[in-house]
Amino acid sequence: MTTKSTMTWKRIGALALSLTLAWGMGPVHTLSGANAASSQACGKGDHGLSATLKKGSGVEEQHLQFTDIDFLNDTTGRAGGEGFLIGTSNAGCTWQSIYTGQWQFTQLDFPNNVNGYALARVKNSPATYLIRTHDGGSHWTRLDTPGIQFKRIDFRNKDVGYGYTYNGVYQTKDGGVTWSKLNTPANTRAAAFATEKQGYAVVVVPGSGYHLKQTSDGGKNWTTSLRVVSDTWSGADLYAHGQQVWALLYGDAGMSQQSYSLYASGNQGKNWTQVFAQSTAGGGPAPGTNSTGKGNGPANPGGHPGNMALIGNQTAYLSAGSPAAGKVGIGRSYDTGSTWKNIDLKDPGYSSRISFPSAKTGWLAVTSDNSPAIYQTTDGGTTWTQKMLLPSEQD
CATH class of the missing domain: 2.40.128 (Lipocalin)
Structure with missing residues (x-):
């Protein structure tokens, strides 16, 4: 997770996403028949999106797989995958397709609900590109970064951001058009x-x-x-x-x-x-x-760390997954590491990413191809509720 510095944009973002979802961010999916509402329960299954996401993603022969998650506040956010981006404005009760296409997202970073950045790849290429959107994620433009391969990005607002490579730091003040090495x-x-x-x-x-x-x-x-x-x-x-x-x-x-x-x-x-x-x-x-x-870290034995989310001056979360144990989990601290608690989810997976917009409410995406899913917690990770489930590798 990349921390956001301006809570005002987060509040504005909730309204903006609800409007853009209704006004053309992506197709609205509804179920036909008298029992449509009851058969597609709030926060259950794939929300009728799997066929559309797979068809438009450019990776039709692959299984749908989440790669990152990014929430502006407790109810409004996005999740990206290989060739698709989805969003919710009601805490995961319903999800909508925002984008399908060539971009295989590796990190999402939306400083507000309209302007966003991402690191992404394209099929059969090892290169990672920096891309930008000005319409909430429906359309993306590649930004040239000659000789720079970013490992992680962190945008504080629509103009100012930091890009981290494996051995250096770059700063932009014009929305990623130009970068200065620090x-x-x-x-x-x-x-x-x-x-x-x-x-x-x-x-x-x-x-x-x-x-x-x-x-x-x-x-x-x-x-x-x-x-x-x-x-x-x-x-x-x-x-x-x-x-x-x-x-x-x-x-x-x-x-x-x-x-x-x-x-x-x-x-x-x-x-x-x-x-x-x-x-x-x-x-x-x-x-x-x-x-x-x-x-030990979360998702032991042998857990691999995912990403961290920092809130305020004391609260921190770390995601993790264990290929050896076939599980995902988080670790948390409310006192800057003086005490630490590991919590395993009771659902399968072996890698994960998190986004915590507030101290107790957070989101976790299982990024492995077995049981790709999204979960929400409102109690600091002690309990989790599934909000999205895509077909797994075994389905």
């Missing part, structure tokens, strides 16, 4: 900027491990606030919002298991807490396993 330390493996001045980076130091650094002047100067011992450094992910910073540090992977550690800071990277360190038989020791952290 200064980051040598051997950066992940970065995140909470504001134009306040940023963070994970740096690999051979023979030492991971170093966590922070800047308060937009990248001109960097200081190290934490060193994490590790014999391996297969990658990292960083998330920042307000005072919060969270770092996922990866060890090795093997036998469908991922070793990794999670670190959190509640004071802009000045001090860090090791939340957990998940070592696995297949991946070996997690980075910093001799530190104070203990326990």
Whole structure:
């Protein structure tokens, strides 16, 4: 999930999506016959969309599969997949087709309900493209980013956004048309900027491990606030919002298991807490396993992290899935990592993505091709309600 900085746009977005859904964002699907309403119950099944999505997606020979989910507020949001985008404005009671076509979405980021951005691929191409919409997602335009392959995007409004590669950070102030590279330390493996001045980076130091650094002047100067011992450094992910910073540090992977550690800071990277360190038989020791952290990540055994959602200055969620166990789940903290709770869903899957527009209400998309589904929670992930279910690989 990418955190949003302006709640006003979220409130405006709820009205805008309901209007665009009614006025041509995509075809309206209804059931014929006297029992139509009862046979297509609120929040159940595929909402009559599967045939339309598959026919227009350009991946007809494949099974429909979700890839990301992005909510503006507790009731209004979108879910993307390989060749399709769907939306709801009533908390998943009903869903509507917004887009079908060539774009296979990997990340959605709507700073408001009209203007949106996405990272996407096209069939039989390994390249990831940055695309933009000005009509809520019905039509998309590719933006040229010569020599830049974004791993993640984070737009604060329709103009200002950050793009993260595997070793750098770029900023745009004109809606993705042009990008400026920000200064980051040598051997950066992940970065995140909470504001134009306040940023963070994970740096690999051979023979030492991971170093966590922070800047308060937009990248001109960097200081190290934490060193994490590790014999391996297969990658990292960083998330920042307000005072919060969270770092996922990866060890090795093997036998469908991922070793990794999670670190959190509640004071802009000045001090860090090791939340957990998940070592696995297949991946070996997690980075910093001799530190104070203990326990495992969500969807254990061997769970693979998905994405994080940060709300306010203390609340954070992490999605995960376990190919070895065939399940998905989340982890959560309401105190910036001082305490942590893992919760497994009682439904099948092995990878997931989340979007939490508020502290307790969130959405999870099962992104594996067995039982692709969307779930909602209103109690911080303790219980989940299925809101969409597409035909699975086995159907």
